[in-house]
Amino acid sequence: MKTIRIALLDDHAVVRHGLATTLAAETNFDVVGIYARSRDLIAGLASAPADLLLLDFSLSPDELDGVSLIRALRVKFPCCHILVLSTHHDPATVSLAMRVGARGFVGKGEDMAQLVKAIRKVAAGAVYLSTDMTYRLAETVTSDTGQGGDVPDALVQAELTSREQEVIRCYLAGMTVSEIAEKFNRSIKTISTQKTAAFRKLGVTSNNALFKLNKIIGTP
Template identity: 75%
Template sequence: MKSIRIALLDDHAVVRHGLVKALAVETDLKVVGVYGRSRDLIGGLAESPADLLVLDFSLGPDELDGASLIRAVRAKYPSCQVLVLSAHHDPATVSLAMRIGARGFVGKGEDMQQLLKAIRQVASGTVYLSPVMTYRLAEAVTSEPPKQATDTLDAFAQAELSSREQEVIRCYLAGMTVSEIANKFNRSLKTISAQKASAFRKLGVTSNNELFKLNKIISPP
């Protein structure tokens, strides 16, 4: 049986080492590339093609990541399926990743057997979400919290924010400044400020404090 060729991207060396070691014992899986930076990944996939890419959604401030990276991989290497492995698995992030090209999403808190199942399922051409993640997504869509929370949740999960606006807000909530976000995505300060302002209007918030309070509502622990 032909092995599934896997590429790995994570900016933490310990995580990369652990994944390589765990996958090495699986006879039907073959790791063909291990990367710590997104730019190395994009070039590396040309030299060592992969059937499936396991990537972290959030990388360092100087790295292309999130929706932009998934889109770039899917555009340049359409035959390579994308499976997200991330510590950030709130409904909004999962929904965004799946909408723009990921075929599966696994939380880093899940055990290795779940990841192996996800790898094989996505490589076979089907979508993978854990039962818990599926439930949380369904709950986010069908629950009826107070109106403000509903409107805000829809803004993230139902793409009322553009993908670039979502990226800006995600980075901003992670503690990055407008200048750092501009450098990360190679956009101007003016563009990032405009995208942040537009996102604020769509979310119905007028200050940074309101945004952080809103994040607690739409991203429960």
């Protein structure tokens, strides 16, 4: 079988080295790059090309958000297939990642056999989603169609609580954290915590990333 060159990006050292060791033991897998930061990944792929990139969707706050990174990688390395490996394995995150260029999505709760299967499938040019996620996405589309075909509300799909949704909608409308706190009679600390939780679930790490995300998914 043809060797599959794999690069991986994850900001957790234990995850990186665990994945690298396990994948290197697989037949025809060659781990050509192990990266903790997106800028190192981009530089590394230029000198050590990969057939497949295993990418964590939610990195540290000082990194590019998952959406922007996937888009940049698709432009710079169009021949490198992207497989997302993430803790945030909900329909909204999966749909968004696939929409901007990922070829597959695996939750970190899945076993190694599923990850290996996903790598082989995506490297071969196919798309990979677990059976369960395929059904969940189908149910989302079916439910949405029954309501008149509107675009599903990404805030609901990302499993934001009602209060987190309120905070993000107000924030997108141009309100500050202090103004939102006053509006809902909550403390600034509470609003900040809810905003942070919403960012994590939406897979963004900055205010700019949130507004970019809003343009992509059209959050009302």
